[in-house]
Amino acid sequence: MSDVLLSVHGLRIAFAGTEVVRGLSFDVRAGETLAVVGESGAGKSLTARALLGMVPREATTTGTVRPDLSAERGRRIALIPQDALSALSPVHPVGDQLAAAVRSVRRVSRAEARSLAVAALDRVGIPDAARRARAHPHEYSGGMRQRAVIAMATVNEPDVVVADEPTTALDPGRREQVLRVLAERREAAGAALVLVTHDLDVVRRHADRVLVMYAGRAAELGPVTEVLTRPRAPYTAGLLASLPQDGPRLRRLPALPGTPPAPGALPPGCAFAPRCPLAADVCRTAEPELRPLHGRLVACHRAEDVPHPAATLFQESRPA
Numbered sequence: 001m002s003d004v005l006l007s008v009h010g011l012r013i014a015f016a017g018t019e020v021v022r023g024l025s026f027d028v029r030a031g032e033t034l035a036v037v038g039e040s041g042a043g044k045s046l047t048a049r050a051l052l053g054m055v056p057r058e059a060t061t062t063g064t065v066r067p068d069l070s071a072e073r074g075r076r077i078a079l080i081p082q083d084a085l086s087a088l089s090p091v092h093p094v095g096d097q098l099a100a101a102v103r104s105v106r107r108v109s110r111a112e113a114r115s116l117a118v119a120a121l122d123r124v125g126i127p128d129a130a131r132r133a134r135a136h137p138h139e140y141s142g143g144m145r146q147r148a149v150i151a152m153a154t155v156n157e158p159d160v161v162v163a164d165e166p167t168t169a170l171d172p173g174r175r176e177q178v179l180r181v182l183a184e185r186r187e188a189a190g191a192a193l194v195l196v197t198h199d200l201d202v203v204r205r206h207a208d209r210v211l212v213m214y215a216g217r218a219a220e221l222g223p224v225t226e227v228l229t230r231p232r233a234p235y236t237a238g239l240l241a242s243l244p245q246d247g248p249r250l251r252r253l254p255a256l257p258g259t260p261p262a263p264g265a266l267p268p269g270c271a272f273a274p275r276c277p278l279a280a281d282v283c284r285t286a287e288p289e290l291r292p293l294h295g296r297l298v299a300c301h302r303a304e305d306v307p308h309p310a311a312t313l314f315q316e317s318r319p320a
């Protein structure tokens, strides 16, 4: 569980001089599901893509991702993008595309590649895989296409699978199914899964550790059980307060108020301070560093003062 497959150190990504990822360090460990969570624009996708060396050409990237697996994409690391259609060519049968992916990294016969492709489709739960392998992507349902993309990403059994919001386009039933398939593939191959999502419910049910991102930085990083049962960053608490909860009392909790700052227009100090019920003077002048606290890392000057249950922080701060 503790073998480090990838180590990210001091990652910064900027567009035209504006930093959108602002100094991130974390590891991806063998066998784990690491969720990357945060609101839109937090830098989740760019961070995920940086793991594969796939940041846009116009970006300036500093910091390190070790080892550099960008030359081994498809073999040691693979990406499952948001949009399943974009990952599949419309003009070739799905099985041919998978077989081509196999032959791009392994010296095997066409027939062997073909049977590996069918086996990969079968493993992700495509019914009648040998026949479906001959069909084109448009003949698949949305959920089946997303599973075919998972088959494509995992056919060569990479060490790390990076899934960027793999279920956003799917209905809740299909979403669960796809997440289950991803978990099964991770377990069977002993691989790591980096799962980008904006959904803390998905994190709770499917991840081992979670990186909570806010305005291009880590707000909190640690085991899901610690971070979600007792968050120490007010931002994590705010995300949790936005989740629909069980029980009549909690169901009335308000969503996290306000919106994240635009990159390039960050407030001084902690980027979350303008939305934070605990913000003090220090928060408006000094950006907090990540520091260890109660089994996780947290970037907050007031982490010791976050109440339990943390969602009450946002309940109390808002007018009834």
Ligand SMILES: Nc1ncnc2c1ncn2[C@@H]1O[C@H](COP(=O)(O)OP(=O)(O)OP(=O)(O)O)[C@@H](O)[C@H]1O
Binding pocket: 015, 020, 038, 039, 040, 041, 042, 043, 044, 045, 046, 047, 056, 058, 198, 263
């Ligand atoms: N090619 C680009 N040129 C300029 N800015 C970009 C580019 N790609 C991303 N950005 C900006 O970088 C920031 C982080 O983007 P990113 O896609 O990583 O966010 P995210 O957390 O994945 O958001 P979402 O949940 O909406 O996908 C955003 O402000 C985005 O507008």
